[in-house]
Amino acid sequence: MGFREYAVKRTINAILVLLIVATLNFFLFRILPGNPITHLINPSMPLEARTAMMKLWGLDKPLYEQFLTYLVNMFTGSLGVSFSSTKPVAAELMERLPNTVLLLGSATVIYTMLGIELGVVAVSRRGSSTDLATVGLGLLTQALPVFFLGLLLLLVFGYYLPIATNNAINFPLAGTISRPPPTDTLGYVLDVMWHLALPLATLVVISFGSYVLIIRNLMIDALSQDYITIAKAKGLDERTILYKHGLRSILPPVVTIVGLSLAGVVGGAVITETIFTWHGVGRYLYEAVLSYDYPVMQGTFFFLAVVTIVANYLVDLIYGLLDPRIKY
Amino acid sequence: MVAGVLPLLVPKSLNVPSSIPYASGQVQERYPFNGPHVDELIFKYYASPDADLAALQRDEIEEVSDLVRTMDIETLSRDPNINVTFNLQTHYCYVAFNARMDTLNDVSLRKAIASLIPREQIANQLFGGIVATPMLYEVLPSFGNWHNPNVATYPFNIDRAKQILEQAGYRLGADGKYLDPTGKPMRELSFLSPSQEEAPTSYEIVRIITDTMRSLGINVRQITVAFDALLTQVYTNHDFDIYFLCVSGLGRYPRWIYDFYHSSLDVPDGDNTPGVHNDELDKLLTQFRYEDQTEEQAREHLWRAQEIIADNVWRTPVYSRYEIEAIRKGWSGLVVTRGVGIFEPGSWAWWTVHKEGQPFGGTFTASVGGRVRTLNPMFDTGASDQKIWNLIYESLISADPDGNIIPWLAGSWDIQDVDLPNATLGRKITYHLNQNITWQDGAKFTSKDVKFTYDYMIKEQIPTYLPAVEEVVSVDAPDDYIVVITIKSRSFFSFLDVSSVPIVPEHIWRDVGDKWRTFVPSEEKHSTVAGLTKEIGTGPFILTDFKAGEYWRMEWNQQYFKRHPDKAFQVEMARATQTLLPAAVVVVIALVGAGYVILRRRRRKP
Numbered sequence: 046m047g048f049r050e051y052a053v054k055r056t057i058n059a060i061l062v063l064l065i066v067a068t069l070n071f072f073l074f075r076i077l078p079g080n081p082i083t084h085l086i087n088p089s090m091p092l093e094a095r096t097a098m099m100k101l102w103g104l105d106k107p108l109y110e111q112f113l114t115y116l117v118n119m120f121t122g123s124l125g126v127s128f129s130s131t132k133p134v135a136a137e138l139m140e141r142l143p144n145t146v147l148l149l150g151s152a153t154v155i156y157t158m159l160g161i162e163l164g165v166v167a168v169s170r171r172g173s174s175t176d177l178a179t180v181g182l183g184l185l186t187q188a189l190p191v192f193f194l195g196l197l198l199l200l201v202f203g204y205y206l207p208i209a210t211n212n213a214i215n216f217p218l219a220g221t222i223s224r225p226p227p228t229d230t231l232g233y234v235l236d237v238m239w240h241l242a243l244p245l246a247t248l249v250v251i252s253f254g255s256y257v258l259i260i261r262n263l264m265i266d267a268l269s270q271d272y273i274t275i276a277k278a279k280g281l282d283e284r285t286i287l288y289k290h291g292l293r294s295i296l297p298p299v300v301t302i303v304g305l306s307l308a309g310v311v312g313g314a315v316i317t318e319t320i321f322t323w324h325g326v327g328r329y330l331y332e333a334v335l336s337y338d339y340p341v342m343q344g345t346f347f348f349l350a351v352v353t354i355v356a357n358y359l360v361d362l363i364y365g366l367l368d369p370r371i372k373y
Numbered sequence: 374m375v376a377g378v379l380p381l382l383v384p385k386s387l388n389v390p391s392s393i394p395y396a397s398g399q400v401q402e403r404y405p406f407n408g409p410h411v412d413e414l415i416f417k418y419y420a421s422p423d424a425d426l427a428a429l430q431r432d433e434i435e436e437v438s439d440l441v442r443t444m445d446i447e448t449l450s451r452d453p454n455i456n457v458t459f460n461l462q463t464h465y466c467y468v469a470f471n472a473r474m475d476t477l478n479d480v481s482l483r484k485a486i487a488s489l490i491p492r493e494q495i496a497n498q499l500f501g502g503i504v505a506t507p508m509l510y511e512v513l514p515s516f517g518n519w520h521n522p523n524v525a526t527y528p529f530n531i532d533r534a535k536q537i538l539e540q541a542g543y544r545l546g547a548d549g550k551y552l553d554p555t556g557k558p559m560r561e562l563s564f565l566s567p568s569q570e571e572a573p574t575s576y577e578i579v580r581i582i583t584d585t586m587r588s589l590g591i592n593v594r595q596i597t598v599a600f601d602a603l604l605t606q607v608y609t610n611h612d613f614d615i616y617f618l619c620v621s622g623l624g625r626y627p628r629w630i631y632d633f634y635h636s637s638l639d640v641p642d643g644d645n646t647p648g649v650h651n652d653e654l655d656k657l658l659t660q661f662r663y664e665d666q667t668e669e670q671a672r673e674h675l676w677r678a679q680e681i682i683a684d685n686v687w688r689t690p691v692y693s694r695y696e697i698e699a700i701r702k703g704w705s706g707l708v709v710t711r712g713v714g715i716f717e718p719g720s721w722a723w724w725t726v727h728k729e730g731q732p733f734g735g736t737f738t739a740s741v742g743g744r745v746r747t748l749n750p751m752f753d754t755g756a757s758d759q760k761i762w763n764l765i766y767e768s769l770i771s772a773d774p775d776g777n778i779i780p781w782l783a784g785s786w787d788i789q790d791v792d793l794p795n796a797t798l799g800r801k802i803t804y805h806l807n808q809n810i811t812w813q814d815g816a817k818f819t820s821k822d823v824k825f826t827y828d829y830m831i832k833e834q835i836p837t838y839l840p841a842v843e844e845v846v847s848v849d850a851p852d853d854y855i856v857v858i859t860i861k862s863r864s865f866f867s868f869l870d871v872s873s874v875p876i877v878p879e880h881i882w883r884d885v886g887d888k889w890r891t892f893v894p895s896e897e898k899h900s901t902v903a904g905l906t907k908e909i910g911t912g913p914f915i916l917t918d919f920k921a922g923e924y925w926r927m928e929w930n931q932q933y934f935k936r937h938p939d940k941a942f943q944v945e946m947a948r949a950t951q952t953l954l955p956a957a958v959v960v961v962i963a964l965v966g967a968g969y970v971i972l973r974r975r976r977r978k979p
Contacts, residue, residue, distance in 0.1 A: 078602030080609070080642075091632055092643050093843075097836035101890065129746040130921075131891050140921070196423075204427045218428050219419045224924030322420040324922040332744055337601075 059358045066350040070343055071115050081128055081337035102128055124344030129336050134344035144221050145325035149310040152248035157303060160256020165287055168264040179257055187254030195247045195320040202243060216243050219322035244321040248314060263295040297368045304360035311352050407937040408724030409913045410706060412734050414927045416741035425740045429699055436716050436739040440697040443501035449699045461515035462696035463712040464621035465508050469688045471613050473648040476560055480685055481541030487527035487689035488534040489585045496692050499574055508690040511682055512627045515712040517776050519627050521676040524683035551590045562593040565616040567600045579617050609641050625776050628866060631662040634682060647687035654681045666863045705729045710774040718759035721774055724913060733940045748895040748908055750875045753837040761925055765910035766875035769804055782806060782876060790863060799861050806854040810934040812878045813915045814902045820850035825879035833889055841870040881907050
């Protein structure tokens with residue numbers, strides 16, 4: 046099978062998966078017990094107002110009609126209109142996406158690089174105290190629940206330290222910017238970075254450990270290969286052996302992991318964004334689930350499904366470019 | 374009550390909040406509603422109550438509402454910079470019985486169970502005696518004189534419960550469980566509660582009640598379900614024996630009693646979950662809700678209805694939560710609104726709050742409380758939204774902190790009974806609008822705006838205002854400041870409903886048409902006034918800047934028709950100074966220059 050055939054097969058596969066996900070995406074939320082109207086209107090409103098609200102949002106229509114409307118909304122990219130905010134879901138997603146990409150994108154870059162670097166350092170000093178400390182740290186941070194670390198950082202840097210130091214050390218309790226924000230560009234950028242610090246630190250600390258362990262394990266295997274022995278015999282320096290020969294050979298699985306985390310970059314970190322009141326996609330999803338906002342839940346999950354499927358698809362296609370041993 | 378510096382109101386006993394005076398009076402004299410006093414309000418959003426509290430303690434915000442955790446209240450009470458206030462609100466938690474089911478269709482059993490609820494224990498043990506007060510009345514004391522204190526109550530009394538059961542023919546069997554009056558073992562009752570993970574307090578309350586019931590010999594089992602599943606089971610399917618739930622935000626008048634107990638609302642998703650069908654009660658509630666022409670008549674019928682409700686115990690109240698707010702010290706002019714509190718939506722403190730020793734100016738920063746969903750006044754989705762748009766949009770009438778109706782956009786009104794076609798009793802209400810009102814963008818407020826608002830809500834069948842406008846027959850605007858609304862009802866509440874809808878500006882909304890569902894005025898730039906959005910009302914604050922999910926900044930409306938005369942004077946003085954100062958400087962320079970020239974010329978003369 047050549048590359049073209051493989052690409053066609055993968056494309057059909059991806060479309061089928063998307064259709065299945067789209068169907069589940071609609072029906073799963075309908076199975077949930079409860080009624081969105083209870084979250085959409087003042088509970089003291091009489092039944093007639095609630096009934097009118099059902100009609101307004103098309104929730105009185107038969108399920109198949111709602112499903113058809115949903116499919117049209119999803120595949121035309123409009124994603125519907127939020128019950129809660131009354132704004133188009135696509136527009137709200139795009140409004141929040143930059144914040145999420147900023148947080149998750151920078152976190153992914155930092156923890157990936159940190160994880161790779163520490164993994165390589167650990168394997169280069171295998172059995173030493175550095176190796177033990179790195180692995181131990183990786184295991185510990187990986188096991189930390191994100192809500193615990195997030196709240197802990199918030200409590201220490203957002204509450205106790207500001208009070209103890211009379212705001213000399215002071216990190217924000219909430220938000221992506223100050224309320225109201227600085228008006229000059231440099232001040233605004235610095236303000237965003239200041240707000241980014243704690244959620245970014247949370248995500249980096251929680252995530253780098255798994256990369257350390259993966260890289261270390263993959264590198265142990267790679268460094269036992271014959272071509273490494275040859276490289277050593279050729280008298281190449283350790284750094285070249287580690288990075289140009291060892292690390293290069295383990296890139297395909299690393300790219301897979303990074304590719305899969307791309308969905309997370311746009312999907313947001315639900316818990317972290319909620320704890321730090323970060324105005325991103327993760328918090329959007331959390332709020333939508335709480336308020337039974339079907340269009341937002343559907344639209345966001347559909348968007349994430351598309352990103353995940355496309356990321357997987359691309360990773361599969363570029364695999365061969367990274368590893369000449371792979372044939373289609 | 375206009376409070377000065379609030380004392381630290383930590384209740385030593387559960388009766389402390391009743392000391393707040395709720396008596397009606399000549400409110401216009403007691404409450405001089407001119408405002409606002411501050412220049413600016415900033416509402417900030419924090420995603421968790423913990424962040425709210427930390428922000429208050431860090432001096433990022435001045436106020437936090439709706440505190441519910443005992444631990445937080447104790448922490449804040451110890452903070453020397455913070456005052457904590459307690460007020461009765463229109464919230465209560467209750468146990469409801471399904472009167473459609475056998476066993477529970479027996480009022481004696483319901484009365485016995487109502488007497489087995491250890492309300493004091495619940496309030497003290499689960500709420501530390503701080504957050505909640507035991508409640509025996511369906512219409513809470515916070516509803517003022519709508520509350521009938523002379524109804525049957527069922528305080529915790531195990532002996533009385535036993536006595537009620539025995540008098541009704543229930544006997545204890547050999548296994549220590551009650552037999553029903555026919556001598557058969559009483560079937561096992563299910564008592565629904567939310568799960569422990571989802572609502573630990575509700576779960577614990579039901580556990581305490583079911584333990585007490587079992588200790589007496591009533592066969593009952595606690596069944597936990599997800600909260601939303603519980604709502605479906607109770608409201609939609611009526612598939613339950615007994616459940617425990619809470620309601621809040623019941624409004625200024627106890628109109629919900631009709632929804633809770635009228636037989637017409639015993640339908641799927643109706644509020645009459647116990648399945649009440651009582652002809653006398655139906656008649657009283659219909660009179661109260663739809664026929665009584667005066668507040669006094671409505672109150673009389675509601676008092677009688679409360680007696681029937683209390684005698685039949687379809688629901689039994691358990692406790693009512695206080696509205697607990699924390700405010701940083703140094704603020705004055707706080708107004709406690711009955712059933713609401715100090716800074717909740719629709720409260721008066723936003724008009725009157727100011728820094729101690731500084732009657733005007735400054736910025737008051739508060740937590741917005743929850744997620745702000747939409748600032749479209751055609752929706753009524755939550756307290757956080759209302760907190761903002763209540764300061765922008767206003768109605769023809771309002772209510773003072775004691776709940777008395779007061780004129781607002783309409784300075785006065787005349788009500789005339791009319792007979793409509795098909796022998797329908799109707800009313801013609803003539804509103805005389807205040808003539809000094811402008812919209813926040815400077816346009817004149819006239820009767821055309823009022824007529825437009827009602828016509829628009831009727832044409833578009835806006836769900837939120839449907840109950841208010843469906844009785845409107847016609848709206849006329851004979852001149853710029855008179856509006857005549859004819860309604861097909863003579864009910865006291867119809868007048869209230871019709872007069873309480875937020876009035877929107879015609880010049881903004883006329884182009885919206887049927888797109889109102891997705892129209893978010895705050896997101897669209899004003900077409901003629903730079904710096905403003907289409908979120909334009911007549912209210913005391915203008916939304917000048919916001920970032921969704923972060924903050925909302927509101928500046929005081931300098932043209933507000935109820936602006937404080939002293940603040941207005943200060944502004945005029947500042948404006949005059951600003952305008953005149955350059956002119957004065959020019960004049961002084963010119964005079965000095967002229968004097969200098971004249972003097973020099975004189976010196977040169979021989």
